[in-house]
Amino acid sequence: MAEPELLLDSNIRLWVVLPIVFITFLVGVIRHYVSILLQSDKKLTLEQVSDSQVLIRSRILRENGKYIPKQSFLMRKFYFNNQEDGFFKKTKRKVVPPSPMTDPSMLTDMMKGNVTNVLPMILIGGWINWTFSGFVTTKVPFPLTLRFKPMLQQGIELLSLDASWVSSASWYFLNVFGLRSMYSLILGQDNGADQSRIMQEQMSGAAMAMPADTNKAFKAEWEALELTDHQWALESVEEELMSKELDLDGMFSTELPTGIF
Structure with a gap:
């Protein structure tokens, strides 16, 4: 006999x-704005900014080097990749892993x-x-085993x-992890209210801190950059432009206004 519903x-x-x-939901929104107020900007050294700009210049050279002559491309490539005194060959940076015991900013974060x-x-x-406490709030629309009771x-x-x-207590935790799409829709993708994303970042914090x-x-x-070959995309652009017929009839057909007003 089936049990009564x-x-x-x-x-x-x-x-x-x-x-x-x-x-x-309101606690998540408040947490988002509080995290924005308490957020501290990470200070970058001059060396870090310089290295990032060098990497950007090299990537731009690889992607857009086809729009400059071959000699100009090879000169820039020589500056970066020369075997003797190229920037990527001679530059060696000392990587020091940060320690929470010596870096007060990490303890503050x-x-x-x-x-x-x-x-x-x-x-x-x-609270x-x-x-x-003691309330039964809802029911999931599919059967579950007894292992899900705790x-x-x-x-x-x-x-x-x-x-x-x-x-009711389990309903709260389901909302903590289930309102992620609502937070992303209202507060944006990278928000401080997404508790599941924050917990994932905390679990992988040791790897992210490196x-x-x-x-x-x-x-x-x-x-x-060494594998990039120069293929000049503008090699025959002059011939292509000269071979096209230029429509100059409409350039002087428009009458210029004779009065200021």
Whole structure:
């Protein structure tokens, strides 16, 4: 015999489900603007700016070198890729990995990240769990196994309850990770309200904190420029222009105004 279907009071939707959605969304928006206010601009050294500009110049030469004569292209390529004193050959940068113990800015950024991301999630989650504890809010439209009960039914200890039902505390965490598209639509793609993206960045923070190896970038650009051959795209442009018929009839047909007003 099938178990009777559980019916929820319509007031739960009005006083539990929708308030949790609105609170989660507003907290995300506030977190986004607070992170903008606390964001500090990363200071770049003169050496880093110079290296980035050199890489940009080399990439532009590879992409647009066909629009300059071959001699000009080879002169620029010689400056970058000469085996003896080329820029990419003679320039060696010393890469020093930053350490949080010696760099106070990294400690400040970590503290700001905890204040804007971890602390609001703990406080709002605890407040929602205390205020709306014990409510069954909604049901997922597909059957689930019993292993999903601890994840979807936090705060409700009913063994007979189907695993498809979602408690109020679990509904909050589903909204934290489920409002990502709404944040991207309203606040833009790279926003500070996307909790899932922030957690992914924190998990890979050790790898992201490592600076880019400038020597490897120089080597890769040297190899790419070395394989680039000059194919002048404007070699026969004069003949092509002279071979076309120029329509000069309409140039002097328009009468010029004789008066100022």
